[in-house]
Amino acid sequence: MEIVFLGTSAAEGWPGVFCTCKYCQRAKELGGKNIRTRSSAVIWEKILVDLTPDTYLNSLRHNIDLSKLRYLFITHSHQDHFYPPELHMRVEPFAYLPEDATLDIFGNSKVTKIIEERVNCEKAKIRLHTIHPFDRIEYEEFTVTALPADHAPEEECLLYVIEIDNKTIFYGHDSGWYPEKTWEKLKEFYLDVAIFDCTFGNSEQRQGHMGIPAIIEAKELLEKYGSIDNRSICIATHFSHNGGLLYDELVERLRPYGFIVAYDGLVLNV
Numbered sequence: 001m002e003i004v005f006l007g008t009s010a011a012e013g014w015p016g017v018f019c020t021c022k023y024c025q026r027a028k029e030l031g032g033k034n035i036r037t038r039s040s041a042v043i044w045e046k047i048l049v050d051l052t053p054d055t056y057l058n059s060l061r062h063n064i065d066l067s068k069l070r071y072l073f074i075t076h077s078h079q080d081h082f083y084p085p086e087l088h089m090r091v092e093p094f095a096y097l098p099e100d101a102t103l104d105i106f107g108n109s110k111v112t113k114i115i116e117e118r119v120n121c122e123k124a125k126i127r128l129h130t131i132h133p134f135d136r137i138e139y140e141e142f143t144v145t146a147l148p149a150d151h152a153p154e155e156e157c158l159l160y161v162i163e164i165d166n167k168t169i170f171y172g173h174d175s176g177w178y179p180e181k182t183w184e185k186l187k188e189f190y191l192d193v194a195i196f197d198c199t200f201g202n203s204e205q206r207q208g209h210m211g212i213p214a215i216i217e218a219k220e221l222l223e224k225y226g227s228i229d230n231r232s233i234c235i236a237t238h239f240s241h242n243g244g245l246l247y248d249e250l251v252e253r254l255r256p257y258g259f260i261v262a263y264d265g266l267v268l269n270v
């Protein structure tokens with residue numbers, strides 16, 4: 001089963017859309033894995049987590065056929081995770097879809113309300129599902145458990161545990177330090193892949209987002225709970241220029257702790 005990281009940046013992208021800071025300048029000079037766009041991932045060809053302003057271009061870059069998508073899980077309504085105008089492009093004459101091309105979209109009440117207001121879901125062949133923390137979505141081929149994040153208090157920001165093909169993936173951003181109830185639930189899973197919010201580099205930040213010290217501690221705690229072990233793949237992503245560490249510096253800092261540093265176009269086969 002394949003996971004493709006389409007984008008790996010925080011809200012502003014890296015280099016930031018309008019930013020002139022030295023870290024954005026360095027990213028431009030170095031190029032390659034230092035160029036990051038808004039975070040989303042395709043899992044098992046049919047599941048997209050977050051639809052961003054960059055998802056379409058990334059799908060072309062990384063050879064992803066978005067017409068094969070059947071399920072879209074939105075973590076929260078921030079613009080770097082949720083770009084609802086794109087969904088209107090499923091309506092004719094913008095798209096000609098096969099009869100059975102339904103897209104099931106899952107998100108919190110803020111997300112589904114915005115889609116309802118802006119998109120003709122019937123014409124776009126969209127089925128909307130408002131979900132809440134601890135809801136469990138069960139299909140024949142996979143199961144998804146929604147968990148609360150500590151990210152934006154004005155909405156229920158969600159993290160997802162996706163069980164598919166006998167593998168379990170934790171999609172853990174955007175998030176600060178996980179709420180107690182999230183830790184409790186995570187204890188119930190063995191995670192083959194754990195994806196962490198590493199927005200703020202070496203900062204001690206734990207509220208809203210995490211930095212390197214927090215994700216190291218989170219990984220240690222998950223190890224203690226038996227949720228991950230040395231076979232688990234731990235990924236750091238959602239990097240901001242405010243973290244200040246370029247790709248090679250992140251690798252040097254995080255490799256000793258057993259993290260893979262995500263980059264746009266990273267493909268994992270698990």
Ligand SMILES: [Zn+2]
Pocket residue numbers: 010011078080081174238
């Ligand atoms: Zn974000």
Ligand SMILES: [Zn+2]
Pocket residue numbers: 015016019020021022023024025241
């Ligand atoms: Zn910058």
Ligand SMILES: [Zn+2]
Pocket residue numbers: 076078151174
């Ligand atoms: Zn956010």
